[in-house]
Amino acid sequence: MSMRRSLILLSILAAAACSPQTEKPSSADDGQREIRSLLGGWSKAFRNKDVDGVMAIYAPGQELVAYDIVPPLEYRGVDAYRRDYAAFFEEFNGPLDVEIRDLHIVGSSDVAFSYGLERMAGTLRDGAPFETWVRFTQGYRRIGGHWYAVHDHISVPAEPQTGKARFDLKP
Amino acid sequence: MSMRRSLILLSILAAAACSPQTEKPSSADDGQREIRSLLGGWSKAFRNKDVDGVMAIYAPGQELVAYDIVPPLEYRGVDAYRRDYAAFFEEFNGPLDVEIRDLHIVGSSDVAFSYGLERMAGTLRDGAPFETWVRFTQGYRRIGGHWYAVHDHISVPAEPQTGKARFDLKP
Numbered sequence: 001m002s003m004r005r006s007l008i009l010l011s012i013l014a015a016a017a018c019s020p021q022t023e024k025p026s027s028a029d030d031g032q033r034e035i036r037s038l039l040g041g042w043s044k045a046f047r048n049k050d051v052d053g054v055m056a057i058y059a060p061g062q063e064l065v066a067y068d069i070v071p072p073l074e075y076r077g078v079d080a081y082r083r084d085y086a087a088f089f090e091e092f093n094g095p096l097d098v099e100i101r102d103l104h105i106v107g108s109s110d111v112a113f114s115y116g117l118e119r120m121a122g123t124l125r126d127g128a129p130f131e132t133w134v135r136f137t138q139g140y141r142r143i144g145g146h147w148y149a150v151h152d153h154i155s156v157p158a159e160p161q162t163g164k165a166r167f168d169l170k171p
Numbered sequence: 172m173s174m175r176r177s178l179i180l181l182s183i184l185a186a187a188a189c190s191p192q193t194e195k196p197s198s199a200d201d202g203q204r205e206i207r208s209l210l211g212g213w214s215k216a217f218r219n220k221d222v223d224g225v226m227a228i229y230a231p232g233q234e235l236v237a238y239d240i241v242p243p244l245e246y247r248g249v250d251a252y253r254r255d256y257a258a259f260f261e262e263f264n265g266p267l268d269v270e271i272r273d274l275h276i277v278g279s280s281d282v283a284f285s286y287g288l289e290r291m292a293g294t295l296r297d298g299a300p301f302e303t304w305v306r307f308t309q310g311y312r313r314i315g316g317h318w319y320a321v322h323d324h325i326s327v328p329a330e331p332q333t334g335k336a337r338f339d340l341k342p
Contacts, residue, residue: 028282065275065286067306071328073288073340074273074306102245104236106310106321111199111279113310115236115322117244132331135238135245137308137324139277139284150277151286153308155326157242158336160303165329165336169244 031107034147035114035140039100046098049089055082059141059148066152069134081152092130096122101171110142117171118154132156132167202278205318206285206311210271217269220260226253230312230319237323240305252323263301267293272342281313288342289325303327303338 038057045053058064058078066075068084075081089096103116114137121131139151157166209228216224229235229249237246239255246252260267274287285308292302310322328337 065273067286067308067326067328069329070331071337071340073304073328073342102236104322106282106312108279108282111277111282111284113282113284113308113322115238115310115324130331133244135324135326137238137284137310137322139286139308139310141277151275151284151308153286153306153324153326155238155306155324156329157238157244158240158327158329158338160241160301160336160338163336163338165331165334166242167329167331167334169242171244 028107028109031109031112031140031142031147032105035105035107035112036103038140038147038149039103039114039138043098043100047095049092049096051082051086051089054085057149058152059143059150063150064152065150067154068152069154069156091124092122093125093127094123096120107140112140112142112147114138114140133170198280199278202280202283202311202313202318203276206276206278206283207274209311209318209320210274210285214269214271218266220263220267222253222257222260225256228320229323230314230321234321235323236321238325239323240325240327262295263293264296264298265294267291278311283311283313283318285309285311304341 042054042057055078058081060078062077064078064081066081067073068075075084099119101117101119103114105112105114116136118134118136119131120134124130134154134156137153138149140147141150157169158164159166213225213228226249229252231249233248235249235252237252238244239246246255270290272288272290274285276283276285287307289305289307290302291305295301305325305327308324309320311318312321328340329335330337
């Protein structure tokens with residue numbers, strides 16, 4: 001083997017050694033785009049009160065830990081959180097509206113989190129209008145080449161002095 | 172140059188090419204340990220109502236977006252959040268107690284998030300005892316070789332039907 005050929009071959013081997021991933025590698029930019037797309041799919045499903053659609057964003061099994069607007073303190077596992085979503089959708093007539101504002105996505109190649117403000121609106125079963133702004137944070141892991149939410153935190157602020165939850169705040 | 176020497180030299184060059192970071196590289200394990208240490212420092216400062224100590228965990232400037240237990244919907248920038256902490260500490264006589272339970276840290280080499288339940292307790296200025304369990308989520312970026320929290324989300328669950336915030340829940 002000539003020196004020149006051995007140099008070329010070694011350059012190729014070195015480049016291969018620098019990319020040890022067996023699955024398609026992901027950049028932080030890819031992650032941002034993929035998470036934005038996940039949130040788009042979630043929003044569409046939320047509007048249609050499509051439980052399977054909203055749950056598609058979450059990691060299967062017991063990994064998910066969710067802190068929802070409503071009690072209890074935490075939901076563990078995707079089945080418990082699915083029941084929480086289904087119960088929420090049951091409270092409304094017709095479709096919901098949802099708007100995400102001030103969305104931030106902070107991501108690396110395999111871990112990311114997002115946060116922002118979210119307006120949810122709809123018509124309750126008794127015909128009363130419902131509209132509130134909440135804060136959301138979502139944590140993601142890239143598992144087997146796909147991004148999944150493994151953590152959810154959704155809330156409204158509260159007043160310790162009065163014990164009142166502030167569903168009436170606007171950004 | 173002999174083939175053997177050129178192979179050795181190229182192996183060294185290839186290894187150098189695989190580590191393009193100019194700052195000390197960090198593994199996910201390093202990140203986990205460093206964030207655990209950050210939270211330990213934060214807890215100690217929180218107990219002592221040491222505003223500078225608690226703020227040391229947060230990214231300087233305007234990057235921080237925090238959703239606190241109390242209104243408003245969001246705090247932007249480290250100065251606004253410092254005033255929030257200072258006002259909270261002012262409500263208490265003597266030191267505070269804080270306990271973190273079910274801590275999860277999900278991290279890569281430069282992005283991470285943590286979440287868990289947190290018991291905060293103390294004696295209010297009027298002598299009344301205060302104790303509550305909250306849910307917390309914190310998002311981090313590794314900036315210039317150091318981990319900083321760039322996002323905070325702390326809350327208690329709330330009841331849309333009654334408008335009541337649930338400061339009384341226990342894990």
